Amino acid sequence: MAERKVTVMSEVGLHARPAATFVQTAAQAPFDVTVAKFGVPPVNAKSILSVLALDVRQGETIVISAEAEGADELLDRLAAIASAP
Amino acid sequence: MSADRLAGVGVSPGAGYGPAHRLVREIPEPPRGSRHGGDAEAERRRAERALEQVAADLSARGDRAGGEARDVLAAQAMMALDPGLASVVAELVGQGVSAPRAVFEAFGKYRDLLAGAGDYLAGRVADLDDIRDRAVATLEGLPLPGLPQDPPEPYVLVARDLAPADTALLDPVAVAAFVTEEGGPTSHTAILARSLGVPAVVGCAGATAIPPGTRVLVDGSTGAVRLSPAEEEVARAMRADADQDALLATVTGPGATADGHAVPLLANVGGPADIAPALAAGAEGVGLFRTEFLFLDREDPPTWEEQQDAYRAVFEAFSGSRVVVRVLDAGADKPLDFLPPPAPEPNPALGERGVRMFRHYPDVLAAQLDALARAAEGTSARVQVMAPMVATVEEAAWFADACRTAGLPSSGVMIEIPAAALRAADIAAVTGFFSIGTNDLTQYALAADREAGALAGLQDPWHPAVLDLVALAASAAAAAGRECGLCGEAAADPALACVFAGLGVTSLSMAALALPRVRAALARHTLDACRRAAAAARAENSAAAARAAARAELPALAELSL
Numbered sequence: 284m285a286e287r288k289v290t291v292m293s294e295v296g297l298h299a300r301p302a303a304t305f306v307q308t309a310a311q312a313p314f315d316v317t318v319a320k321f322g323v324p325p326v327n328a329k330s331i332l333s334v335l336a337l338d339v340r341q342g343e344t345i346v347i348s349a350e351a352e353g354a355d356e357l358l359d360r361l362a363a364i365a366s367a368p
Numbered sequence: 369m370s371a372d373r374l375a376g377v378g379v380s381p382g383a384g385y386g387p388a389h390r391l392v393r394e395i396p397e398p399p400r401g402s403r404h405g406g407d408a409e410a411e412r413r414r415a416e417r418a419l420e421q422v423a424a425d426l427s428a429r430g431d432r433a434g435g436e437a438r439d440v441l442a443a444q445a446m447m448a449l450d451p452g453l454a455s456v457v458a459e460l461v462g463q464g465v466s467a468p469r470a471v472f473e474a475f476g477k478y479r480d481l482l483a484g485a486g487d488y489l490a491g492r493v494a495d496l497d498d499i500r501d502r503a504v505a506t507l508e509g510l511p512l513p514g515l516p517q518d519p520p521e522p523y524v525l526v527a528r529d530l531a532p533a534d535t536a537l538l539d540p541v542a543v544a545a546f547v548t549e550e551g552g553p554t555s556h557t558a559i560l561a562r563s564l565g566v567p568a569v570v571g572c573a574g575a576t577a578i579p580p581g582t583r584v585l586v587d588g589s590t591g592a593v594r595l596s597p598a599e600e601e602v603a604r605a606m607r608a609d610a611d612q613d614a615l616l617a618t619v620t621g622p623g624a625t626a627d628g629h630a631v632p633l634l635a636n637v638g639g640p641a642d643i644a645p646a647l648a649a650g651a652e653g654v655g656l657f658r659t660e661f662l663f664l665d666r667e668d669p670p671t672w673e674e675q676q677d678a679y680r681a682v683f684e685a686f687s688g689s690r691v692v693v694r695v696l697d698a699g700a701d702k703p704l705d706f707l708p709p710p711a712p713e714p715n716p717a718l719g720e721r722g723v724r725m726f727r728h729y730p731d732v733l734a735a736q737l738d739a740l741a742r743a744a745e746g747t748s749a750r751v752q753v754m755a756p757m758v759a760t761v762e763e764a765a766w767f768a769d770a771c772r773t774a775g776l777p778s779s780g781v782m783i784e785i786p787a788a789a790l791r792a793a794d795i796a797a798v799t800g801f802f803s804i805g806t807n808d809l810t811q812y813a814l815a816a817d818r819e820a821g822a823l824a825g826l827q828d829p830w831h832p833a834v835l836d837l838v839a840l841a842a843s844a845a846a847a848a849g850r851e852c853g854l855c856g857e858a859a860a861d862p863a864l865a866c867v868f869a870g871l872g873v874t875s876l877s878m879a880a881l882a883l884p885r886v887r888a889a890l891a892r893h894t895l896d897a898c899r900r901a902a903a904a905a906r907a908e909n910s911a912a913a914a915r916a917a918a919r920a921e922l923p924a925l926a927e928l929s930l
Binding site: 307 | 439442443446447450451452453478481482484485489492496
């Protein structure tokens with residue numbers, strides 16, 4: 284299982300444009316991708332509604348995970364989106 | 369076949385042509401326990417196609433709008449196509465639940481999740497409800513709720529009746545005509561249509577049964593509504609309409625009655641976009657410069673410089689003319705984040721709004737008056753400033769003082785509360801001029817909330833009680849040697865405009881599009897005829913009778929097809 288732990292840096296958190304970009308990118312993967320916040324069960328990273336409901340604010344840490352061959356490149360891209368200011 | 373012809377009462381002249389859009393306020397909840405016929409896979413596909421359709425519409429709207437709106441609408445399209453939502457729908461349909469009910473419940477699940485995540489997501493909850501309603505409407509074959517967003521061509525708005533709340537966000541350029549099943553010549557629809565210059569037919573039986581998208585030709589003079597007309601018929605109607613506009617356009621120059629009694633015709637301006645149409649329509653100045661546009665939808669008040677620039681743009685466009693500025697009218701239907709009411713209000717229309725709000729935030733008023741005074745320097749516009757929602761002499765005097773302190777020589781008050789009209793003589797003693805706001809004056813005189821669609825019948829400026837209040841204010845102003853203008857939507861009704869002139873109103877301010885018709889109506893009647901029309905209207909005991917009596921004294925209206 285590959286995973287990335289990142290702190291969300293955007294002022295709006297993982298909402299609005301960062302959330303849309305994040306979900307659109309995850310949706311391109313042919314495998315399952317999840318995102319979790321501390322203390323909350325992981326949700327489908329391809330679901331905008333689930334990601335919004337996670338309500339990740341600026342400064343919070345999330346874990347992005349995928350269980351597939353070659354997931355590293357996608358997880359790096361997602362981590363970069365989530366940690367962009 | 370008679371089903372392709374409907375008839376109602378023409379209340380706003382002109383011809384309009386476009387696809388019908390049926391205005392629906394709410395999409396009813398699909399009944400709990402509604403089941404599909406048994407083919408779960410077909411039903412699931414039906415739900416999927418409806419959601420795809422909604423997403424495609426949202427994306428197309430975004431592409432037409434461009435800019436920031438494109439991103440917002442693309443995000444909403446993503447919500448409609450959400451895989452989590454789709455799997456909840458599939459699960460419910462698999463259990464036998466009908467597609468509309470399954471979609472409704474699936475959205476409900478995410479709605480609860482987002483609503484539980486706190487204030488930050490409140491806006492998303494409203495988005496989600498809108499997407500849900502669109503998907504359910506698509507599945508049920510119902511028209512989509514609300515006004516069309518960024519329509520590709522002007523549409524004919526069809527409704528049972530229109531309330532101010534329905535039309536607040538209406539873009540007049542996007543509407544070819546109004547057709548309502550209910551309502552009379554004095555309804556909100558009629559007043560709004562005239563003020564926007566949009567043709568309208570009201571009381572049109574069968575209107576709400578017009579299939580959405582049907583091309584409709586509307587004659588706002590005769591009340592004829594033609595469904596799917598031939599091209600030649602549309603072309604003929606449009607030519608006749610253009611001829612009528614050309615006839616009205618021959619009446620130019622300052623507003624005056626046939627015998628030369630001047631009634632300056634001014635424009636209502638709500639932002640920079642209204643300046644050019646006002647000048648093009650020959651407005652002699654601005655009778656109501658609404659300043660809310662600078663303050664709405666923001667967390668902090670606009671800076672002093674920002675205000676000054678916006679005011680100067682209007683003053684320079686109308687150099688040499690009168691510009692009547694209404695200071696910020698916050699509260700009630702226009703709440704502002706940075707001017708919260710001091711306590712929760714059970715009835716905002718009767719709460720802290722207009723000048724009352726400034727008593728709590730005198731710094732905001734001082735900053736606005738200061739910006740106005742500076743903007744007026746170096747322009748030749750005759751700047752006058754007025755306060756909304758004045759009820760007492762004490763408030764009028766307080767505002768006049770604040771204006772003097774800021775160096776603004778001409779200050780006045782709006783007459784929109786019955787108490788102010790009843791005691792207009794007292795108020796005239798401490799203020800420079802009046803401007804009657806008929807929308808609020810009607811709301812308060814008849815105790816009928818402007819936001820309440822069901823009370824549309826009472827929101828009628830033709831009501832003799834409203835005309836009496838106008839008469840009181842105008843005669844008190846005349847006795848004190850003060851001007852008494854009028855700036856509500858009612859001024860856009862050519863017949864009412866003549867009645868107001870007859871009651872002693874000294875200037876009329878309205879949406880620019882309404883100016884040519886009002887100018888033509890005044891030019892064809894003497895001041896004496898206007899006075900007779902006013903007296904005849906006040907002698908009646910209902911709005912409808914008042915209108916009929918006034919029109920009987922104003923024969924040229926019919927000749928002008930007004």
